[in-house]
Amino acid sequence: MPADRFADVPAGPRLCYRVEGPEDGPTLLLIAGLGLDLTSWPQRLVDGFTGHGFRVIRFDNRDAGRSSRIATPSPGRLRQLLARPRPGAYDLGDLAAxxxxxxxxxxxxxxxxxxxxxxxxxxxxxxxxxxxxxxxLTSIFSTTGNPRVGRPARSTILRLAKGPARTAEESAERHLSLLSHIGSKTFPPDEALERAWATAVWERSGGVNPGVPRQISAIQSSGDRTAELRRITAPTLVVHGDADLMVHPSGGRATAQAVPGARHVEITGMRHHLAPGVLDRLVELTTELAHTAETPKTRTGGTR
Structure with missing residues (x-):
């Protein structure tokens, strides 16, 4: 297993990251989702990318995994429900920085x-x-920030409203319960693997993570980013499932419509989970995008 490494970045947080694959390969940076650490990218997926020659970097966002927790108060549930972040809250621009x-x-x-x-x-x-x-750019089951698209199902919101787990066992049970809802019957999860992963994440992250509300606030603070997405010039792939209960498929469609020239792939039966049955397809699609976008500069190491 690759070692956790750390970088103290000028913005303040200490970021934890891992590097795998050939040193001279083109760099592929994987960015995890809400409350997730770098291990949320399955090892099989990473191995698929390194097998195609990529140098893969995964990292914990601020307020997740082994990266820094931000010393500002978390927004309460009412602020989250009303989408009213605390003054001075960090946003997606800070996470991008x-x-x-x-x-x-x-x-x-x-x-x-x-x-x-x-x-x-x-x-x-x-x-x-x-x-x-x-x-x-490969954007996987994501959205634009437009409140009219990409909304979670009401049934999902009710499940997310619970307070944080207090033990590793409770955290694992919560994860499996949520996964039974947002996961797919077409591409079922490996329950034993998911339980082991959830337990390991609890231990790696040091237990209860108070940073998730701040990450939610970062999304809310950023608002509708549709106009900004129109400025993207990188070749872009948007991947979404047609049955996603966490981010409605309209979020993926809106993203693809906003980014000039984006390719949109909607996978039948896929939901909001990197299930074993979709990993090879994701490796294939992302690798194909990279190869299509290659130039003489990138073939000689320009993406490093």
């Missing part, structure tokens, strides 16, 4: 980006604000 500063720390001038859910929003923001740093 963390991403750029991690690339700077690693000496990576240009990278392929792939993000899921909130990670897709961060990747979109990086691509819009730092076009020279992004070789390609």
């Amino acid at each position: 963390d991403t750029i500063e991690l690339l700077d720390h690693l000496g990576v001038g240009r990278a392929h980006l792939a993000g899921m859910s909130m990670g897709g929003m961060i990747a979109q923001t990086v691509a819009a604000r730092h076009p020279g740093r992004v070789a390609t």
Whole structure:
């Protein structure tokens, strides 16, 4: 297993990351979703990318995994329900700045980006604000911030309204319960693997994570980003499931419509989970995008 490494970035947070794959391969940066750590990208997926020659970097966003917790009060449930972030709350732009500063720390001038859910929003923001740093963009079951699209199902909102788990066992049970709702019968999860993963995340992250409400606030603070997405110039792939109960498929469609020239792939039966049955397809699609976008510069290491 690759070692956790740490980078103290100028914006303040200490970011935890891992690097795998050939040192001279094009860099693929994977950005995790809401409350998730870098291990939420399955090892089989990472191995698929490194097998195609990518140098894969995964990292914990601020307020997740082993990266810094931000010393500001979390918004209460009422603020979250009313989408009224606390004054001074960080937003997706700050999370995008963390991403750029991690690339700077690693000496990576240009990278392929792939993000899921909130990670897709961060990747979109990086691509819009730092076009020279992004070789390609893959946005996975994400959305634009437009409140009329990508909304979670009411049944999902009710499940997310519960307070945080207090033990590793409770956290694992909560994860499996939510997964039984937002996961797919077409692409079922490996329950034993998911239980082991949830338990390991609890231990790796040090138990209760108070940062999730702040990440929710970051999304809410950023509002509708549709106009910003129109500035993206990187070749873009938007992947979504047609049965997603966490981010409605309209979010993926709106993202693809906003980004000029984006390719939209809607996978029948896929929901809001990187299930074993979709991993090979995601590797294929992302690799194909990178190869299609190659130039002589990137073939000689320009994405490093």
